Amino acid sequence: MTALAAHLAAQYGIEVAAVSALEKDVFRVDRRDGPSWVARVFAERRPLEGVHGDAAILRALEREGFPAERCAHPDPVSTHEGKGVLVTEFIPPAAPLRPGRPAAILGVLLGRLHAHPAKQLRRGGAWHHLSFEGGPREEIAAAAALLDDAAGHVGVGELALLDRLRDAVQRADACEDLPHAFVHPDFVPANAIPTPDEHLAIVDWTGAGRGPRLWSLGFLLWAAGARSLRLVDVAVSRYRRHVELTPGELDRLEGAIAARPIMLECWSVCAGRRELADAVERVADVRRLAPTIAARACQAFT
Numbered sequence: 001m002t003a004l005a006a007h008l009a010a011q012y013g014i015e016v017a018a019v020s021a022l023e024k025d026v027f028r029v030d031r032r033d034g035p036s037w038v039a040r041v042f043a044e045r046r047p048l049e050g051v052h053g054d055a056a057i058l059r060a061l062e063r064e065g066f067p068a069e070r071c072a073h074p075d076p077v078s079t080h081e082g083k084g085v086l087v088t089e090f091i092p093p094a095a096p097l098r099p100g101r102p103a104a105i106l107g108v109l110l111g112r113l114h115a116h117p118a119k120q121l122r123r124g125g126a127w128h129h130l131s132f133e134g135g136p137r138e139e140i141a142a143a144a145a146l147l148d149d150a151a152g153h154v155g156v157g158e159l160a161l162l163d164r165l166r167d168a169v170q171r172a173d174a175c176e177d178l179p180h181a182f183v184h185p186d187f188v189p190a191n192a193i194p195t196p197d198e199h200l201a202i203v204d205w206t207g208a209g210r211g212p213r214l215w216s217l218g219f220l221l222w223a224a225g226a227r228s229l230r231l232v233d234v235a236v237s238r239y240r241r242h243v244e245l246t247p248g249e250l251d252r253l254e255g256a257i258a259a260r261p262i263m264l265e266c267w268s269v270c271a272g273r274r275e276l277a278d279a280v281e282r283v284a285d286v287r288r289l290a291p292t293i294a295a296r297a298c299q300a301f302t
Helices: 002-012 048-063 101-114 136-153 156-170 213-225 229-239 247-251 253-270 276-301
Strands: 016-023 026-031 037-041 077-080 083-089 180-183 192-194 200-202 209-212
Touching (some): 002 016, 002 026, 002 037, 002 083, 048 077, 048 083, 101 180, 101 200, 101 229, 136 253, 156 253, 156 276, 180 213, 213 229, 213 253, 229 276, 247 253
Antiparallel strands (some): 037 083, 077 083, 180 209, 192 200
């Protein structure tokens, strides 16, 4: 963190008081001479062009008045130790919103995004822990590749479990033939910061771009429905102010809801955060709950 502080001080001429980790490779930068920043440090394998693309998206969101994190400097992208760095303004979290309000706000904001065809944007929608570039198709391929790599480290007694996880990934619906729009890969409460005016500001736009809107919506509905089916009603009612799903999207909503949670379980296993048997059981839980969430969402849409 000391090296990062020195880099930012030299790059931007600021006085850094402290750097602290918010999550892996994401740091809060407290300044003596101004408001705090957030510095996102990307892996060396991510081309700098992608980081510049993130900054361009943030600028576009600012022009549209969309509640998102803002670039902290006119030239917010730099290179540190061979890695791209993006600096944005730190958003101090206000008090948590009253129950149900986050689902409502996320629903309407995602609807606003999905109402934008984004035909000039890069491909997007992949979760950056699996793929920095592309959309659901690339995310699924990256998860499958991780599982293939893991095969050499799994005991014979667990190969059947690994095959079940592989099968779940192979069956995932990338939704590529369905309507595309401006998507955020991870539009859930974890990336929504409460503001003093009782709204939300959306952060972590890595991988945002043009992709299947159903995949993006599916994860929001999963996050809502895993807590309460009532929150599915709330999110859908607000989303519909801007977007109505096509019949084809409604038919495949169950698969879109289940897809990202399955990818998360694969990543958790390969990152050493979850035992294989636990991940397989959790995927089974996803398969049991997704149809219920999808049915509730379809009812709310119709």
